[in-house]
Every structure is written in structure tokens, then in C-alpha cells.
Amino acid sequence: MGLIVHKYGGTSMGSVERIQNVARRVAKWHAAGHQMVVVPSAMSGETNRLIALAKEIHPQPDARELDMIASTGEQVSVGLLAMALKAIGVDAVSYAGWQVAVRTDNAFTKARIQSIDDAKVRGDLDAGRVVIITGFQGVDSGGNITTLGRGGSDTSAVAVAAALKADECLIYTDVDGVYTTDPRIVPEARRLEKVTFEEMLEMASLGSKVLQIRSVEFAGKYKVKTRVLSSLTPPDISLAEEAVSGTLITFEEDDTMEQAVISGIAFNRDEAKITVMNVPDRPGIAFQILGPIAEANIDVDMIIQNASNDGTTDFSFTVHRNEYQQALDVLNTKVRDHIKAGDIGGDAKICKVSVVGIGMRSHVGIASLMFRTLSEEGINIQMISTSEIKISVVIEDKYMELAVRALHKAFGLEQAV
Amino acid sequence: MGLIVHKYGGTSMGSVERIQNVARRVAKWHAAGHQMVVVPSAMSGETNRLIALAKEIHPQPDARELDMIASTGEQVSVGLLAMALKAIGVDAVSYAGWQVAVRTDNAFTKARIQSIDDAKVRGDLDAGRVVIITGFQGVDSGGNITTLGRGGSDTSAVAVAAALKADECLIYTDVDGVYTTDPRIVPEARRLEKVTFEEMLEMASLGSKVLQIRSVEFAGKYKVKTRVLSSLTPPDISLAEEAVSGTLITFEEDDTMEQAVISGIAFNRDEAKITVMNVPDRPGIAFQILGPIAEANIDVDMIIQNASNDGTTDFSFTVHRNEYQQALDVLNTKVRDHIKAGDIGGDAKICKVSVVGIGMRSHVGIASLMFRTLSEEGINIQMISTSEIKISVVIEDKYMELAVRALHKAFGLEQAV
Numbered sequence: 001m002g003l004i005v006h007k008y009g010g011t012s013m014g015s016v017e018r019i020q021n022v023a024r025r026v027a028k029w030h031a032a033g034h035q036m037v038v039v040p041s042a043m044s045g046e047t048n049r050l051i052a053l054a055k056e057i058h059p060q061p062d063a064r065e066l067d068m069i070a071s072t073g074e075q076v077s078v079g080l081l082a083m084a085l086k087a088i089g090v091d092a093v094s095y096a097g098w099q100v101a102v103r104t105d106n107a108f109t110k111a112r113i114q115s116i117d118d119a120k121v122r123g124d125l126d127a128g129r130v131v132i133i134t135g136f137q138g139v140d141s142g143g144n145i146t147t148l149g150r151g152g153s154d155t156s157a158v159a160v161a162a163a164l165k166a167d168e169c170l171i172y173t174d175v176d177g178v179y180t181t182d183p184r185i186v187p188e189a190r191r192l193e194k195v196t197f198e199e200m201l202e203m204a205s206l207g208s209k210v211l212q213i214r215s216v217e218f219a220g221k222y223k224v225k226t227r228v229l230s231s232l233t234p235p236d237i238s239l240a241e242e243a244v245s246g247t248l249i250t251f252e253e254d255d256t257m258e259q260a261v262i263s264g265i266a267f268n269r270d271e272a273k274i275t276v277m278n279v280p281d282r283p284g285i286a287f288q289i290l291g292p293i294a295e296a297n298i299d300v301d302m303i304i305q306n307a308s309n310d311g312t313t314d315f316s317f318t319v320h321r322n323e324y325q326q327a328l329d330v331l332n333t334k335v336r337d338h339i340k341a342g343d344i345g346g347d348a349k350i351c352k353v354s355v356v357g358i359g360m361r362s363h364v365g366i367a368s369l370m371f372r373t374l375s376e377e378g379i380n381i382q383m384i385s386t387s388e389i390k391i392s393v394v395i396e397d398k399y400m401e402l403a404v405r406a407l408h409k410a411f412g413l414e415q416a417v
Numbered sequence: 418m419g420l421i422v423h424k425y426g427g428t429s430m431g432s433v434e435r436i437q438n439v440a441r442r443v444a445k446w447h448a449a450g451h452q453m454v455v456v457p458s459a460m461s462g463e464t465n466r467l468i469a470l471a472k473e474i475h476p477q478p479d480a481r482e483l484d485m486i487a488s489t490g491e492q493v494s495v496g497l498l499a500m501a502l503k504a505i506g507v508d509a510v511s512y513a514g515w516q517v518a519v520r521t522d523n524a525f526t527k528a529r530i531q532s533i534d535d536a537k538v539r540g541d542l543d544a545g546r547v548v549i550i551t552g553f554q555g556v557d558s559g560g561n562i563t564t565l566g567r568g569g570s571d572t573s574a575v576a577v578a579a580a581l582k583a584d585e586c587l588i589y590t591d592v593d594g595v596y597t598t599d600p601r602i603v604p605e606a607r608r609l610e611k612v613t614f615e616e617m618l619e620m621a622s623l624g625s626k627v628l629q630i631r632s633v634e635f636a637g638k639y640k641v642k643t644r645v646l647s648s649l650t651p652p653d654i655s656l657a658e659e660a661v662s663g664t665l666i667t668f669e670e671d672d673t674m675e676q677a678v679i680s681g682i683a684f685n686r687d688e689a690k691i692t693v694m695n696v697p698d699r700p701g702i703a704f705q706i707l708g709p710i711a712e713a714n715i716d717v718d719m720i721i722q723n724a725s726n727d728g729t730t731d732f733s734f735t736v737h738r739n740e741y742q743q744a745l746d747v748l749n750t751k752v753r754d755h756i757k758a759g760d761i762g763g764d765a766k767i768c769k770v771s772v773v774g775i776g777m778r779s780h781v782g783i784a785s786l787m788f789r790t791l792s793e794e795g796i797n798i799q800m801i802s803t804s805e806i807k808i809s810v811v812i813e814d815k816y817m818e819l820a821v822r823a824l825h826k827a828f829g830l831e832q833a834v
Contacts, residue, residue: 016473050493056433057497058504065503068496068511072489076467079485080474086482087475094485098515099560143516 001033002167003125007135007157010044011174012231013077023084024235025172026130030090032239035125037164039135039157040081042073047136063108067137067147070109071097074134074153081132092130095120097146098139102156104146111146113138113155113218116163133160151212158215162222169224170246171211172231177247178203178210180413181265185401188414192263194248199263202356202390216249223251261366262357262411265404269351269397271301272324273383275316276331278342285339289315292334298323302352302385302392312342316383318394324348350382351400354392355407367391373410379403418450419584420542424552424574427461428591429648430494440501441652442589443547447507449656452542454581456552456574457498459490464553480525484554484564487526488514491551491570498549509547512537514562519555519573521563528563530555530572530635533580550577568629575632579639586636586643587663588628593647594664595620595627597830598682602818605831609680611665616680619773619807633666640668678783679774679828682821686768686814688718689741690800692733693748695759702756706732709751715740719769719802719809729759733800735811741765767799768817771809772824784808790827796820 006029008022022040030036050069054061078094085092100120104111124131135153138146148155154171161169176191178200183189195203197220204213210228219226229246279285286305293300303317319327324346331344360366370391374381379402383394395403408414423446425439439457447453467486471478495511502509517537521528541548552570555563565572571588578586593608595617600606612620614637621630627645636643646663696702703722710717720734736744741763748761777783787808791798796819800811812820825831 016470019474053433053493053497054500057436057500061500062503065496065499065511068499068513069493072492075489075492076470076486079482080470082482082485083471083474083478086479094482096485096562145513 001035003035003037003164004029005037005039005157005161005164005166005169007153007169007171008038008040008231009153009173010041010046012172013040013042013081014044016080019077019080019084020087021235022081022172022231023088023090025231026081027085027088027090028236028239030130036130037121037125037160037166038081038130038132039153039160040074040077040132041135041153042077046073046076064144067108067111067145070147071134071137071145074136078132078134082130085130085132090130091128092132093124094132094134096134097137097156098143100133102133102138102159104138104140104148106140106142106144106146108144108146110149111138111140112214113148113159116159118163121160121164148214151215154212154215155218158218158222158224158226161224161226162218167225169219169226171215171226171228173210173228174230174232175210175228176230176232176245177228178264180263181267181404181408185404186265186408186414189408190414190416192247193244194250195263196358197249197251198389199356199358200249202354202387203264203266219249220251225250261359261363262355262413263359264356265353265407265411265413266356267351267353267400267404269400270320271318271350271352271394272321272327272346272348273316273318273350273394274324274327274331274344274346275314276335276341276344277314278312279315280340281311281313286315288339289331289335289341290317292330293319293327296326296330298327298330302383302394304383304385318350318352318383321348347382349397350394351397352392352394353400353403353407354390355411356390358389360389360391369410370407373406374403377402377406418452420452420454420581421446422454422456422574422578422581422583422586424456424570424586424588425458425648426570426590427458427463429589430457430459430498431461433497436494436497436501437504438652439498439589439648440505440507442648443498444502444505444507445653445656447547453547454538454542454577454583455498455547455549456570456577457491457494457549458552458570459494463490463493481561484525484528484562487564488551488554488562491553495549495551499547502547502549507547508545509549510541511549511551513551514554514573515556515560517550519550519576521555521557521565523557523559523561523563525561525563527566528555528557529631530565530576533576535580538577538581565631568632571629571632572635575635575639575641575643578641578643579635584642586641588632588643588645589648590627590645591647591649592627592645593649593662594645595681597680598684598821598825603682603822603825603831606825607831607833609664610661611667612680613775614666614668615806616773616775617666619771619804620681620683636666637668642667678776678780679772679830680776681773681830682770682824682828683773684768684770684817684821686817687737688735688767688769688811689738689744689763689765690733690735690767690811691741691744691748691761691763692731693752693758693761694731695729696732697757698728698730703732705756706748706752706758707734709747710736710744713743713747715744715747719800719811721800721802735767735769735800738765764799766814767811768814769809769811770817770820770824771807772828773807775806777806777808786827787824790823791820794819794823 082092082094135156226249499509499511552573596606643666
């Protein structure tokens with residue numbers, strides 16, 4: 001018997017019938033004696049509809065007013081789910097973020113949760129009620145409604161679980177867990193029973209869209225035991241079966257973990273590469289290049305600078321493809337002449353492929369196996385970047401699937417450890 | 418230069434283009450130097466959509482949760498209107514009822530406003546901002562969202578105007594004012610420039626659907642100068658022209674008023690008549706008949722009991738047609754044998770026609786002119802009921818239009834006084 005938080009995405013809440021299925025699943029957990037808190041998203045399509053309406057009024061709608069509007073989708077969801085629970089005899093109560101209250105800063109459309117009051121929720125739980133809280137939103141110190149940005153309901157759920165010191169946070173989604181890589185590319189890809197918080201963080205930031213990255217950060221910071229699992233199983237599947245399905249994000253490296261060197265292969269085609277050639281090799285040069293990029297609100301991912309031979313160096317970085325042209329414009333107009341650089345080159349036809357694994361810390365040879373595998377497939381590596389538990393390479397984008405399949409096989413990911 | 422409250426109905430807020438027209442109209446008043454508060458309804462169809470969704474989950478959805486859902490329509494409206502004002506250079510801010518706060522009792526789906534905090538709104542007005550407040554809703558002492566019931570946005574607007582001691586409350590709607598009677602029945606029907614609060618109350622309760630009756634009660638209680646006018650005029654119509662359009666609800670009987678004996682003819686076909694015959698004429702009999710009706714939550718409108726001749730009397734009353742059969746069932750099963758009454762008769766093919774006028778107080782002969790007019794048309798009167806400023810008759814429903822036209826002519830309502 002514990003305190004359990006469930007989170008359901010927009011697809012799971014997408015129709016009256018699906019909401020009734022969610023209610024049956026929650027009722028099952030409640031009947032088993034757990035105290036239940038549920039954080040649902042808006043019905044699928046609803047947030048997009050609201051934002052489109054706002055954009056008809058103004059292409060860049062006022063952020064505070066946008067949050068006022070966008071937050072209503074979740075408010076409808078929580079009310080409907082409370083009704084659906086009551087309809088099957090389970091007492092339930094819904095709260096908007098401000099009613100709990102979920103307190104955030106005032107960065108409208110991308111607010112961050114600061115604290116969550118638990119008094120009201122605990123009172124309801126002690127009275128045996130299922131408590132349903134809007135995802136994606138909170139209230140700032142001025143009493144204004146804020147939203148957390150896309151995917152924010154994941155973060156809401158983990159934050160609520162942290163505030164209530166929940167035993168587990170279950171994120172129900174339309175995939176059945178975290179895989180060693182995308183099964184659409186590698187049919188042998190295997191669901192991971194467990195993954196460490198740090199690995200999940202790298203996977204999320206590398207484009208595995210299972211969880212919003214901020215929710216993973218929250219889970220790590222507050223050590224919230226979080227499980228990603230499918231909302232597509234029958235709602236009356238046995239509790240024992242459901243409790244071990246999906247993928248658990250853990251914080252201990254237990255015995256099982258030590259044996260796995262690499263947990264997964266992440267990849268994305270979202271980036272473009274830019275190289276500033278023959279940059280004078282002197283202090284401050286990185287800032288002079290990236291300062292104007294940052295001022296233009298362009299996010300930079302990988303940054304590479306090599307040692308110089310002749311007093312100049314090549315400086316490379318990657319940006320999102322959508323901002324590639326803008327980044328080139330900034331460099332050509334504000335940077336090149338100023339720092340007396342040579343040519344500025346770029347390439348949008350790249351992809352990034354990464355191997356991620358907590359075991360990498362204590363195993364040598366991961367990098368060499370990765371590079372050898374790519375070499376054997378005749379794939380040229382354009383950029384390399386490493387962190388403690390990840391090695392990423394940039395390669396030509398047409399080789400992406402080939403590289404992912406080859407690496408998945410080379411690291412033996414199709415077999416459970 | 419004053420403090421003005423505008424209220425816009427669902428049709429006026431029904432599309433992005435219409436919301437932009439509302440913004441232009443509000444901006445015009447703001448530009449003339451007025452402090453502006455706007456109370457919009459949900460976009461037309463939205464509240465019905467939300468309630469239908471709830472009823473798919475449960476035919477009698479939980480009232481608290483229904484309010485949670487139904488209140489979101491207005492929240493979207495206020496956000497969109499604030500954006501539309503900002504888009505044309507007018508600073509504006511939107512508030513949900515709980516943010517103001519509009520405090521109500523906790524009678525979900527039909528809550529009553531208890532008080533409105535004006536501090537936040539005054540601060541914004543003093544800073545030159547247009548303040549936009551959700552209609553139809555508030556918050557109870559427990560922090561739960563409540564709604565005021567159908568048409569509640571009228572009441573919200575008048576209550577906000579009362580709390581802020583506004584100079585005038587303008588209710589924009591899809592008719593251009595209050596008429597002497599329905600122009601679809603009497604083409605000569607004339608728009609009233611003014612109508613007293615008491616007359617408006619009788620008109621509203623008699624089925625003129627221009628204003629929600631509770632908003633009229635509020636206007637009367639707090640002496641809020643309220644004007645009903647058209648939202649269909651061009652938004653840039655001159656302020657002078659707009660300020661005298663529609664119908665003003667007043668609280669003084671000025672010189673003009675004294676000359677008008679009758680202000681209008683109201684009517685409806687919503688009722689059915691029930692008569693319990695040969696009722697023993699003894700104390701407590703009315704309660705014994707109507708008690709079980711009230712217990713069944715059936716509203717009663719007219720009640721008539723005549724003097725008795727032979728120790729028994731006939732007792733008649735009217736109910737809404739939708740509840741006619743239920744009322745008959747209650748009488749037949751729970752009342753008749755108990756009080757030893759005779760037959761129970763009923764007739765759903767009736768209508769009620771009323772003449773309403775503050776001038777009636779000081780003029781004799783209104784009733785006789787009314788009865789003579791109906792008699793001359795060969796219309797039999799089945800029931801009569803009077804108040805200080807109203808005379809109502811029940812007649813066969815096929816005569817309704819004929820009766821209304823004849824009375825409109827007999828009282829000279831087609832000519833301005």
C-alpha cells in the first residue's frame with residue numbers, strides 16, 4: 001500500500017471512452033489500497049486547437065494571455081476524469097494547478113515549478129479520495145496562471161510525486177517503455193526493464209521523445225522512482241503484471257546494471273553543423289563567435305574546437321535545423337569580419353548518433369568499438385563529442401539507420417544482460 | 418469620463434473576427450477616456466459542447482466537476498479578447514473569476530455572487546489597462562470554481578458594475594433593446610428608450626429573454642444603470658450615437674415615464690394549467706396540494722383559488738409544460754385521495770399574456786381595457802392574476818398572437834409617448 005502518482009498523456013485522454021478506461025485503471029490501483037493522485041494532459045489536439053485560435057488573433061500572442069487560454073485543456077480533462085471515476089463508484093476530486101497550489105516562476109509559456117503545497121491533497125487522500133491535478137500548469141506569486149511548455153505534464157506528475165514523497169510515479173504513454181533504440185529502425189531493439197536517471201537524461205536530450213527532459217531532471221533531483229509504461233494495455237490487466245511492465249528509471253546501480261555497458265543508441269536528424277574556418281587562436285574567440293548566436297536566441301548543442309597548428313583553428317558547432325539559416329546570417333553579418341575569420345561553412349545534411357550507458361564509466365574500449373564499427377561500414381565521422389556516459393558522433397545523415405543498426409548489433413543490445 | 422462595464426454575449430464572441438470587432442468597440446470607449454471593464458461570455462456553442470462532453474461521461478455529472486469544466490469557455494474568451502486588444506495597441510489584462518476574486522456561495526451550477534474584491538481591478542484601471550473578467554463564474558470559500566447558471570454572464574457584468582460603482586453597465590446582445598412586444602408578432606412593436614427596473618423584472622420573468630432575471634434583480638438592488646443594446650452595429654459607430662441606443666433600465670420614474678401607462682406586452686407558451694376540482698374548502702388545503710408538487714421540484718407559476726359556494730372550491734395553478742405530466746402524476750398518486758378532491762383536470766394548450774407598466778399604479782381602467790379588448794376578439798379568459806404593475810391572463814394558446822396584436826394596438830404602444 002503506497003502513495004502512487006499516475007500521469008496520462010493526451011492520447012490516453014483523447015475520447016470519452018479512453019477517459020473511462022483511464023478511470024478503470026486508476027480504480028484498480030485504488031481498490032488495491034493505494035492512495036492515488038492522477039495528472040492527466042489535455043485531450044489530444046485540444047492544446048493545439050487553443051493555440052491556433054490565439055494565433056488567429058495575433059501571430060505572437062501575449063504570453064500571459066496564451067497561458068490563460070492554453071491551460072483550459074487540462075482543466076476540462078481533470079473534471080471529466082473525476083466524473084468518470086465517480087460514475088464507477090470511486091470518490092474523486094479535481095484541482096487546477098492554482099487550487100493545489102502548484103507554484104511556479106512567472107516565465108509564461110515555459111514556467112518552472114518552484115513548490116507544491118501538499119496540505120489539500122493529503123487531506124483528500126486521507127479521506128480516501130482519488131485526487132486529480134491538472135498537468136502542464138501552475139500559478140505564479142501574482143496569482144497568474146502559468147504553463148510549463150510542451151510536455152509539461154510529465155514534469156507536473158514527477159513534481160507532484162516529489163512533493164508528496166510518492167512511492168512511485170507511473171507515466172502512462174503510447175509506447176510500452178524505453179528501448180535500446182527505435183524499433184522502427186532496429187526490429188531487434190529491446191525494451192529496457194531499468195535505466196538509470198543519468199542515462200534517461202542523455203536519451204531524452206538526444207531525442208528519445210518518451211519523456212520531457214525536465215521531468216527527468218526533476219526525477220533525478222528528488223529521487224522520484226519513475227516508471228514509463230503503456231496506456232494501451234487492458235485497464236483491468238493484473239496489478240502485479242502492470243507493476244513490473246514498462247521501464248523503471250532508477251537511482252541505484254544494482255548488480256544487473258553493472259553488467260550492461262551500453263543501454264541504448266540515441267539519434268536525431270534535427271541538427272545542422274556550422275564551421276568557422278581559420279579563426280585566430282586567442283582567448284575570447286569562442287565567446288565572440290557564440291555570443292551573437294546566443295543573443296539571437298539560437299540554441300547550440302555540440303561545440304568543437306581543435307588545437308591549432310599555425311595560430312588559427314577551425315571552430316564548429318551544431319544548431320537546430322530550423323535555426324541553421326539564421327545562425328549563418330548572424331555569423332556572416334556580425335562575426336566574420338569582426339574576428340577576421342576565414343570561410344564559414346555549413347551542412348544541414350547531418351545526423352547525430354550516440355551510444356549511452358552508465359557502464360561506460362568503468363569500461364574502456366567503448367569508443368574504439370564504436371569508431372571501428374562505423375569505419376567497417378565505411379561511414380566517415382565528422383565530429384565527436386563525449387560526456388561521462390555518452391559518446392556522440394556527427395555523420396552524414398543518409399548513414400543514420402545503417403549506423404544505428406550496426407552499433408546496436410556491435411554492442412549486443414538485442415540480448416538481455 | 419467614467420467607469421464603464423461592457424458585457425458581450427456568446428454570439429458577439431462567436432469567432433475571431435467578432436472578437437476583433439468587440440476589441441475595436443471597447444478600444445473606442447477606452448480612447449474616449451473611460452475606464453473600461455469587459456465581461457464576455459464563452460464563444461457561442463462552447464458551453465454546450467463542454468456540457469455535452471460531461472454528459473457523455475455521466476448523464477447527471479457531478480456538479481462541482483461540471484463547473485470545473487463549464488467555466489473554461491469563458492476563460493478562453495477573456496484571454497482571446499485581451500490578445501485582440503493588445504493587437505490594436507490597447508493594454509489589457511484578463512482575469513478568471515477566482516483571480517478577481519468574484520466570491521460566491523457553493524451552490525455549484527447555480528451559485529450566487531456574494532462579493533467582489535475590487536482592489537486588483539482598480540489597480541489595473543488606474544494604470545490605464547482594460548480589465549477583462551470571465552462572466553458566469555466565481556469561486557467559493559473553499560477555493561472551488563462555481564458557475565452561476567445559464568445567462569449568468571449578465572449577472573456577472575451587473576455585479577461587477579455594482580462592486581466598482583460603475584457609471585453604466587452596457588449589455589451588448591443580438592437585439593437592439595427591449596421592445597413593447599415581440600416584433601415578429603407585432604411589426605409595429607417599438608423599442609423602448611427607457612424601462613423601469615420593476616417593469617424589466619416582470620418582462621424578464623414573463624419570458625422576454627433579453628436579460629437573465631437575476632441580473633435585473635442585481636441591477637435593482639444596487640441601482641446599477643444598465644443599458645441593453647446591439648452588438649451588431651459597426652464597432653466604430655460614434656460614441657454619442659451608441660451611448661443613447663438600446664434601452665436604458667432606470668430607477669426613477671421621470672416625467673416621460675409618467676405618461677406611459679403600459680410599457681409592453683409579454684407572453685409565453687411555456688406553461689400548462691392544472692385544476693383540482695371540488696376541493697374541501699378548509700385551512701391548509703393549498704399546502705396539501707402544492708407541498709407534494711414542491712417536493713417533486715416542480716416550479717409553480719400562477720396559483721388561483723376562488724371563493725367557495727358549497728364548502729368546496731376549485732384550485733388551479735400553472736406549471737412548466739415539461740413538468741405537466743409529472744405534476745399530474747403527483748396529484749393523482751399522492752394528493753387526490755388524501756384530500757378527498759374531485760376530478761383533476763389539465764390543459765397544456767394554453768398561453769399567458771400580460772400587460773406590464775409602472776403607470777398602472779396610478780391609472781384605473783387598465784384591467785377593464787384589457788378584458789374588453791380580448792372580449793371583442795372573442796377570446797375567453799381562463800385565469801387572471803395581477804401584481805402591482807402587471808395583469809396576466811391565461812387563454813387558449815391558438816389565440817396568443819391575436820391577443821398580443823389586439824392589446825398592443827388597444828394600449829397605443831406603436832406610438833412613442
